[in-house]
Amino acid sequence: MDASEALKRIEALSREIEEHNYNYYVLAQPTISDFSFDMKLKELSELESQFPEYAFDDSPTKRVGGDITKEFATVAHRFPMLSLSNTYSTEEIMDFQQRTNRMLGDSEVEYICELKYDGVAISLTYENGKLVRAVTRGDGSQGDEVSNNARTIRSIPLRLKGNYPDFFEIRGEIFMPHKAFNQLNRIKEEQGDKPFANPRNAAAGSLKLQDSSMVAKRKLDCFLYYVSGNDLPFKTHHESLMAARGWGFKISDHTKSCKSISEIQEFIDHWDKERHNLSFDIDGVVIKINDFHQQEELGFTAKSPRWAIAYKFKAEQVSTRLRYVSYQVGRTGALTPVANLEPVQLAGTTVKRASLHNEDIINKLDLHEKDTVHVEKGGEIIPKIVGVDITQRDDKSEKIRFIRECPECGAQLKKNEGEAAWYCPNEFACPPQIKGRIEHFVGRKAMDISSLGEGKLDILYQKGLIENIDDLYQLKSDELLGIEKSYKDEEEGKERIVRFREKTVQNILDAIEESKKVPFERVLFALGIRHTGETVAKTLAQHFGSIDKLMEASEEDLTNITEIGPKIAESVSEYFGSERNQKIIENLKNAGLKFEIDVIEKKTNTVKPQIEGKKFMVSGIFQNFSRNGIKETIEEAGGINQSSLSSKTDFLVAGDKMGPSKKTKAEKLGITILDENEFINMLEN
Ligand code: IVH
Secondary structure, eight states, X not given: OOHHHHHHHHHHHHHHHHHHHIXXXXXXXXXXXXXXXXXXXXXXXXXXXXXXXXXXXXXXXXXXXXXXXXXXXXXXXSSOOOOOOEEOSHHHHHHHHHHHHHHTTTOOOOEEEEEXXXXXXEEEEEETTEEEEEEEOTTSSEEEBOHHHHTTOTTSOSBOOSSOOSEEEEEEEEEOOXXXXXXXXXXXXXXXXXOOSSHHHHHHHHHTOSBHHHHHHTOOEEEEEEEEOXXXXXXXXXXXXXXXXXXTOOOOSOOEXXXXXXXXXXXXXXXHHHGGGSSSOEEEEEEEEOBHHHHHHHOBOSSSBTTEXXXXXXXXXXXXXXXXXXXEEOTTSBEEEEEEEEEEEETTEEEEEEEOOSHHHHHHHTOBTTOEXXXXXXXXXXXXXXXXXXXXXXXXXXXXXXXXXXXXXXOBOEEXXXXXOEEOOOTTTOHHHHHHHHHHHHSTTTTOOTTSOHHHHHHHHHTTSOSSGGGGGGOOHHHHTTOEEEEEETTTTEEEEEEOOXXXXXXXXXXXXXXXXXXXXXXXXXXXXXXOOHHHHHHHHXXXXXXXXXXXXXXXXXHTSTTOOHHHHHXXXXXXXXXXXXXXXXHHHHHTOOOBOOOTHHHHOSOOTTTTTOEEEEESBOSSSOHHHHHHHHHHTTOEEESSOOTTOOEEEEOBXXXXXXXXXXXXXXOEEEEHHHHHHHHHO
């Protein structure tokens, strides 16, 4: 292909790919399969590496990121990015209406009500239909240029459609949808990193990442709400937004034209309730005067336009009395202070407790004994204390001081450099840590020994029958039969009796026996290694294939794995370095738990006619096989392994994370592609 043909093809592919991005991310109506989309993107990316002079900044290949911004340049806004004045009541909206009516000489006013997206404000500049710059609000007159990162946001058009002005700026809000936020925080928690407090912080943090390919993975999104430029051909705000929608921007449907305060109030009331059903956060509504002439007449104050106002929803809040602070010791030894409160109704539930998170939070609140505190339920499930009413404080009341000894075992607490949490270091003798580890081990996502609930475990622990997870596999029915104990259910405040009858005992022993079939990755998760959640355990299991290999790995081997950071590597090494843990694993192995990934080849070891003599190429990661295991299986069944694809290859066995180029090549050569399940079916048939 010569250069001019390449340019044509690059242009055509870019336009086509962007149209698919638009269909998927703006309209939510995809028209092609993910696979065909990936193929087009691949073709474009290959052409761009062959003809780098045509790898333009607005190419859809920029969506996956890759550019690193060491320091974001400070850029002055051509039109200052003002904020809006906030209101919290109908009265204040009426003031706004009267003020503006007065200035407009009582001509009729139409208001456009919009949602107030809770994210990060952004200003996008387009020249001749191309995105040339994305700048954050900063101090309103200058902000950070985050263009490389903004280009990864699929709903932000890189090239516009239709009849757009040569030059304009458009403002909007970059936000993280709930689904992406929850997923990100789950991974962060599993990796031992501090989760983001809310989607707004997550969006702000993501937009400021240096590596744009990381931003691309954060699944940010962007609504636009304000077009600015010189001599734009629109009479109203609404008209400008509808035009912007036509150019390819994501403009919300949730707007309403209102003529009166009561209509505005209706919109506010509707969204105050309905906001909980949206897939992203809003923190209020914005009311704008629609007519541009009227907007011009009203003008701006130093800080904000006079033609618009924000109404902020109230976070539901109440005041109550602090009874006392208690401390919970988790299975990893970390202490969480908990505020125990006089019960109070808040957002439909009775609140008795609020987490205080750590010592720093207590100090920041300057919390004193018996203080009257303001409790708020925001987006978070657990209510939090947002402030103290010091006017209600007794002079003699003492400051709350974080304890220095473990409330459960009396050990001196410790704190790691740079972390806010205090730890009890007495991991093998501190009861909640011991019980916590066993509870985690039997949990549904771990060994799933569900017949052993908290109450029963507590009894077995108190009777001295279990002190470590391996003790579970030594339990005998005659030890268990007849055990009886009453205990207080803290949650329900009721006295309960637990009896180990024959049926109960049999259920427990059956569940323990059944747990021996739990796959290695879950056993690894069940061990409760600090910072090793489900995802990390799965990665480690798949990478090493067995516990023996994992135990041999050095910290360096561990950090060499993409998903494993130094924190995880350190805790994994520390865990397996402990003689006590080595002994536990030895005992669990002897009990028959799975300490290697399930390798199906063990079921084969005979030649299979459907495989014999056939040529296979294996690529990617598999759930049921180690990397070498699948090749050995093929050989044992009489197949031949190839290290690359050729016209002689019969089957490509495709695992996770196989590169798309292999797939294309196999398809071109007419090779049958099997996924893991299809391969297993073939093997078993
Ligand atoms: S209009 C001159 N509309 O709320 C135009 N702002 O304090 C001013 N925001 O900084 C902005 N949703 O980050 C506008 N529908 C919306 C908005 C909105 C969220 C943010 C924006 C602004 C802040 C106002």
